Amino acid sequence: DAGITQSPRHKVTETGTPVTLRCHQTENHRYMYWYRQDPGHGLRLIHYSYGVKDTDKGEVSDGYSVSRSKTEDFLLTLESATSSQTSVYFCAISEGPRPTGNTIYFGEGSWLTVV
Amino acid sequence: GENVEQHPSTLSVQEGDSAVIKCTYSDSASNYFPWYKQELGKGPQLIIDIRSNVGEKKDQRIAVTLNKTAKHFSLHITETQPEDSAVYFCAASIRGTNAGKSTFGDGTTLTVKP
Numbered sequence A: 001d002a003g004i005t006q007s008p009r010h011k012v013t014e015t016g017t018p019v020t021l022r023c024h025q026t027e028n029h030r031y032m033y034w035y036r037q038d039p040g041h042g043l044r045l046i047h048y049s050y051g052v053k054d055t056d057k058g059e060v061s062d063g064y065s066v067s068r069s070k071t072e073d074f075l076l077t078l079e080s081a082t083s084s085q086t087s088v089y090f091c092a093i094s095e096g097p098r099p100t101g102n103t104i105y106f107g108e109g110s111w112l113t114v115v
Numbered sequence B: 001g002e003n004v005e006q007h008p009s010t011l012s013v014q015e016g017d018s019a020v021i022k023c024t025y026s027d028s029a030s031n032y033f034p035w036y037k038q039e040l041g042k043g044p045q046l047i048i049d050i051r052s053n054v055g056e057k058k059d060q061r062i063a064v065t066l067n068k069t070a071k072h073f074s075l076h077i078t079e080t081q082p083e084d085s086a087v088y089f090c091a092a093s094i095r096g097t098n099a100g101k102s103t104f105g106d107g108t109t110l111t112v113k114p
Helices: none
Strands: A004-007 A010-013 A019-025 A031-038 A042-051 A054-057 A064-070 A073-078 A087-094 A110-114 B004-007 B010-014 B019-025 B032-038 B045-051 B056-059 B062-067 B072-077 B086-092 B108-113
Touching: A004 A087, A010 A019, A019 A031, A019 A087, A019 A110, A031 A064, A031 A073, A042 A064, A042 A073, A054 A064, A073 A087, B004 B086, B010 B019, B019 B086, B019 B108, B032 B062, B045 B056, B045 B062, B072 B086
Parallel strands: A010 A110, B010 B108
Antiparallel strands: A004 A019, A019 A073, A031 A042, A031 A087, A042 A054, A064 A073, A087 A110, B004 B019, B019 B072, B032 B045, B032 B086, B056 B062, B062 B072, B086 B108
């Protein structure tokens, strides 16, 4: 298994509160990603990082921000959580663009419930 | 952008039978097609992938086929076992580009009945 640790694994929070999810990797991979998984929508990219302090938006980035101060850590922040952000969040990593293909390795997930 | 459709959304088979999951894609530039297996409470894990210069790839009981002309690729699982029960995702992307540009199907929940 790829060395990816997500924390917390489960969290219940109230609407309007800030929430930060942490992803830590031990693979020294350049790229890190945050996805959310919802029934009927599969996996959707929120934000990704292609290096320390280098980040970019995915397809569902509204309401989320990210930061990467070290190669191994990628933080996802919900500045003011809403019920629509109740979801399972997956951190993922990859080595970066490869001519052989783009294998993504996923963490175990963080279950977030906003009440 | 790329659009990936995956069918069926649920699939139930008897142990020992075969299971087939099909994905279609829209962008003819896509040339890398991985399949992921997600067990309950865990993250997706890559189980097999195929590149567009190959028509079929096998790994023990699983195989993937690709039809570039029709823009579809399929996952085949033979001699299914209860431990094959999981959600399976297909994806499409372009080799040499950011993996985050991958487009995923919505997933197929496979149930293998003992």
